[in-house]
Amino acid sequence: MNLKNELQTVHNKLETAKRKLNAAHDRGDTAMISQFNKTVEILTKKLKSVKAQQTKQLSQQGGDVKSLPFSRVLTKQEQADMGKLKKSVKGLVVVHPMTALGREMGIKEVTGYATKEF
Known part of the structure; x- marks a missing residue:
């Protein structure tokens, strides 16, 4: 459970x-x-x-996500077509500020974390 x-x-x-x-x-x-x-x-x-x-x-999950080498705020256009973005960037983790993880990390805008630049 x-x-x-x-x-x-x-x-x-x-x-x-x-x-x-x-x-x-x-x-x-x-x-x-x-x-x-x-x-x-x-x-x-x-x-x-x-x-x-x-x-x-x-x-712990927040620490794992923050340890990824690249992060940036996602534009409204990228947020609108999230499926396309996730297909183009392998291993992308998107964190929304209203989720528990987002509140724990203290982010203010929708942010993407990945192992390589996107």
């Missing part, structure tokens, strides 16, 4: 446990309250762990 799916699964389980915890508080069921408090604590730790893994993986 990839990290995005795992993150979503853990988040859903956490929300369910919190909802059940609130219901147990309303009923005054102390046994269930303690059980769900433990469950919420465990799921919160797991959620932080998965987010940390995701951040580490993203920063």
Whole structure:
């Protein structure tokens, strides 16, 4: 299971446990309250762990892309015909500033990274 799916699964389980915890508080069921408090604590730790893994993986991917020897901002015309550009430049990696990778790298415009000049 990839990290995005795992993150979503853990988040859903956490929300369910919190909802059940609130219901147990309303009923005054102390046994269930303690059980769900433990469950919420465990799921919160797991959620932080998965987010940390995701951040580490993203920063590693950003480092790999930045290590490519050539990069430049893509023109609007190149962005419009991305298929043609990717066919002409082997190994081209395009990073958009609104993606998670783009935000991690801190780019402001659509940028292409490649092993050779294009």
